[in-house]
Amino acid sequence: MDKEQLISKLNWFYSLELNQVDLYIAQSRTFEGTYIGQAFERIAYIEQQHVDNIAEKIKEMGGIPTKTGDVISPIIGSIAGKLISFSGLKNTLKANILIEHKAMKDYKDLIEAIKLENQDQELLKILQNNHVDEDLHTAWFSEKLNELQPEKGL
Ligand SMILES: [Fe+2]
Ligand SMILES: [Fe+2]
Numbered sequence: 001m002d003k004e005q006l007i008s009k010l011n012w013f014y015s016l017e018l019n020q021v022d023l024y025i026a027q028s029r030t031f032e033g034t035y036i037g038q039a040f041e042r043i044a045y046i047e048q049q050h051v052d053n054i055a056e057k058i059k060e061m062g063g064i065p066t067k068t069g070d071v072i073s074p075i076i077g078s079i080a081g082k083l084i085s086f087s088g089l090k091n092t093l094k095a096n097i098l099i100e101h102k103a104m105k106d107y108k109d110l111i112e113a114i115k116l117e118n119q120d121q122e123l124l125k126i127l128q129n130n131h132v133d134e135d136l137h138t139a140w141f142s143e144k145l146n147e148l149q150p151e152k153g154l
Helices: 003-030 035-060 072-080 089-117 121-148
Strands: none
Touching: 003 035, 003 072, 003 089, 035 121, 072 089, 089 121
């Protein structure tokens, strides 16, 4: 993978993470005054750290952090169509889990590629740390969803 390809991949994550910050802040407002609302706010803060660490890396590589528009809608589009209303806590959690799964898959792919090519070890660590955070978010969203629908599970 050459530098331009890597910067372009990092810009995809930059866009995804920015979209997640906006989404989770909006959700924290929707559920304001509840523990879940506090958790969404905290998770948004962690996504902002991902935005920042990726932006820093893009700049370090000589690139410009560039937002490529809405990357969330295509990810949740597959379930959004099936849901009558895209509001409510259950649907919010389901959408979040889909987005986090997509983030994890893409982080995993890039981590593997960088490992194979033995590229930038500092970047590798950033991506691995972000990947772990997404895994923790997914676990928390899943647990809350299970609490709301214990009979169905996930
Ligand atoms: Fe993230
Ligand atoms: Fe996340």
